[in-house]
Amino acid sequence: MNSPHGAAVTAEGLGLKGPRGWAFRGVTFSAAPGSLIAVEGPSGSGRTCLLLALTGRMRPSEGEASTGGLRLPRRAAAVRRVAALGAVPGVSELDPAFTVAEHLRERALLQRRFDGSLRALMRPRRERVATAGARIDTALKAAGLDTATLPKAGRTSVRDLERLEALRLSIALALIGRPRLLAVDDTDLKLSDAERAEAWELLRHLAADGTTVLAVCSQAPEDAVTVRTGATGTTDSATITGEPASPAAPALDEGTADAFAETGRA
Template sequence: MESTTDTLAEDADTDSTAISLQGWSLTGKQGSVFDDIDLEVPAGAIVIVRGPAGSGKTSLLLSLAGRMQVSEGQGRLGELDIRKRARAVRGQVAVGHVAGLTDLENDFTVAQHVAERRIMLQPWYKPWVSKSSLREVIGLIRQTFASATEFIDALPEGTFSTTDAQEADFLIDDDGEVFVSELSELQKFFLEFGLASLSRPPAVVIDNIDYLREAADRARAWAGLLIYQQLRQSRDPDNPLTVIVSCEDSGEFDIASRSLGSEAEPTAVIELELTAHRPSRHGSRH
């Protein structure tokens, strides 16, 4: 495993540790999934988990979110022991995208998805949300999407290909009456991320950003994550957002980070490189 860290903000509070891992390892029936990961992540950082298919990226992210038990190692989320207090960790680490876990309902509107998630976060005796509350959430998602789109569209012509869908507003109307089936893949990405962020968690994990097929979409997605981190920092400086994202290639992150510059700086950028393990002789990995 290889981990590198670049501290971007000179005044970053590196004493505030979001995630700490020592010897973090997972072994399955077919052999090692990932092993001996040591990682120190300051609050407000962005972590890029990079590696080929079969290198254990999804399993690692799920283990950090308290949704998969590891075999060995020590891990902490702030003051929480990840292995001993997985249920509490699940309440602190939101899942922004994992295929099969965060899939959206095509026949739901955006407003219905937002309302459903808000109700889940409220006390049982308050099974409703106001229209003003919905508009506030939808407005923040739109703001993030619009900012990410504007920054990419300002790059020199030919840097990325663009399509009409990428030029469109995130939502057709402020009330979010558009159906999920009408959204582009990038718009769905930001909706999933927006839903994950509703509880204002300390950390969000996002698996396989490469599922966005177009390079321009991936760059806009990275830009949106950086922009939202900055929005969160400005609105709630005592509760910065740590983002952990997996991918096979992080080239579009480099472009987004360079282009945004000081407009959106996480406390640190940490890159963790995973390698695919050979299957044991008793089975094969897919």
């Protein structure tokens, strides 16, 4: 295992209230850098809200949390620079009309534009293109997506991808930014048992390489730091205390816009 460069993630009594009630409440856990963290619960239990709160995209209503030693919500902007999202409905979805290559080129361009130094931006075009290409290749390899195996290689549209391929693409896009925390929503959605095993093996590998992984799922693997939403429970590595979400609470799984309207982006 490589030395973790990932972000430690902690929460103490964390809760988030939307316009229709509590999305989640009483979340308490601690995970070391390079951990695989599984946010387990049924759809509508506040799983995605918790993911977005811990990555600095939503402002919690109560409690304390930190990601990579950065306190939330006060340091939310800094957290967003070290935490990358996979595909999240209503927030960072893949465009079904884009091809795989278009998505990758766009993400590499945005990464260079917003995160690159002025010196990097002034480099010769050939050098910039080579650097972007190397980042893309590294991210694709880490995500286990070989574009040559797709129906039209890089020209394959997102709408033509299998669910596991789309998941791998969203992870590759997030990894282009070399995040300390990778957040993946709906990890096991619409996957067969074999595909689910592949997805978790990929996330384990990324965590073993040092990146902290935060994954929303309906059923967590036994070796993950498991945080349960919608029910009180404990594991050896993590604890949920407090109460489940109100039946009327809007989780982002089902109502991103409503929750954002109430809580705002941090």
